[in-house]
Amino acid sequence: MSKSATTKASVNNSRLSELIEAVKNNDEASISAIIGLGAQIINVSNEFGTPLTIAAENGYSKIMQLLVDADADINLTSKSGNTPLRAAIFSGDGDCISLAISLGADVNACTPRGTALIAAASLGDCETISLLVSKGAVIDFETRDGWTALLVAVREDRREAAQKLLQLGASLDRKNCDNLDALSIAEERVLPEMYALLLQSQIQTAADDALAASERRQDAAALEVEAAAEVARAAAEEEAENERKESEVKMKEISAQTDDLIERLGLQRRNPVSKKPDALKAWLESSAGRGGWSLTQK
Structure with missing residues (x-):
């Protein structure tokens, strides 16, 4: 790498750090100033994430809109395997979640950390589960390890989330890479209330x-x-x-x-x-x- 290229990369890294710090501080003025310098850093990720995922995980909807207006990619995955939509879900901020979807976030995007629906299931966020499914999220989407949103909800003992997923049509027959279905996971983890919920759903499904x-x-x-x-x-x-x-x-x-x-x-x-x-x-x-x-x- 030439000296000029090295210098440019160093400047960009410095500005990326400044931009991410400004995002963390919810500093719109500094963000606008850094973006105005023209450095191609808005869609770059460091160990903390991209500017957009960091804005989302902090619940900064205005900063998210500012970054997207400056051509930030709403579906870009950070080095840590996060997307702006997943980050917004983990922030628990409903406005950021809705904004990410309205800005074109792919509700079925799957990173090594899973899908947005799996994130919502792991948190027991029933409202977001319903929203994602209404926007086209595949309810039985499987990760490479065979985990679905329902299996994750059972693993994390999120009974309300599991019940919501079942009401929305999640299958009890899906198995993960260890050949375990929802009932088997509940039994293995000694979750009697979850097991009873799943068993009741299985009986009801058979009757239906x-x-x-x-x-x-x-x-x-x-x-x-x-x-x-x-x-x-x-x-x-x-x-x-x-x-x-x-x-x-x-x-x-x-x-x-x-x-x-x-x-x-x-x-x-x-x-x-x-x-x-x-x-x-x-x-x-x-x-x-x-x-x-x-x-x-x-």
């Missing part, structure tokens, strides 16, 4: 699943009955239609026979009704319909 399966079977049966009724209705309509067509055919045959008879009767001399073939035709058709007469061709 059984009820849902029963309802699905009932719905399927109702659909089968409806389908059978539709088939029967269609068959009845088809049979009625066939009978109607058969009746039409018979009536045409009767009409033809009647026309033939009228024609033959019209050839007879001095037939008293020969001058009224339509009346005779109607009478013959009516009689034929009642089965009251038969005609034999001579």
Whole structure:
């Protein structure tokens, strides 16, 4: 490294230390002055973190906004594995948490220290758990070691957080890298109240699943009955239609026979009704319909 580069790095490190100190002191004026010097240090981390994670963990929402306005990265992970959102959660400051999310923090970002939801679960912060899930946090997101928010809540004996996660749909079946699920962790750590909570949830889930399966079977049966009724209705309509067509055919045959008879009767001399073939035709058709007469061709 050249002497000028070494000097520049030394200046930047010095200014980063000054910036972080100003952030810790909530000193907006000094922060603005240091940023105004143009040093590219706003997205750099030292052993304490980035300026933004430090502002978040101290609950300084105005400083967070100031840094983001100066192009601080809301999703940058510090050397210690922290993000501004996780830092805000550990600060317990609701305004900083909401601000981080509104500024675009990734609610599912996972560092070696876990996700934001896991951080909230470890603290038993039910309000933040609900907020994160409503903003799209994956409730059963697993770290590389297989830890989920629920497993961490159980490990830390955060019963209210565990209950909230279960209400929001967390799975009791997930296991960590040691092949331990939530019930096993509670049993291993001798947490009787937590164990009872989880067991009750497991029983309730099984009952709900059984009820849902029963309802699905009932719905399927109702659909089968409806389908059978539709088939029967269609068959009845088809049979009625066939009978109607058969009746039409018979009536045409009767009409033809009647026309033939009228024609033959019209050839007879001095037939008293020969001058009224339509009346005779109607009478013959009516009689034929009642089965009251038969005609034999001579």
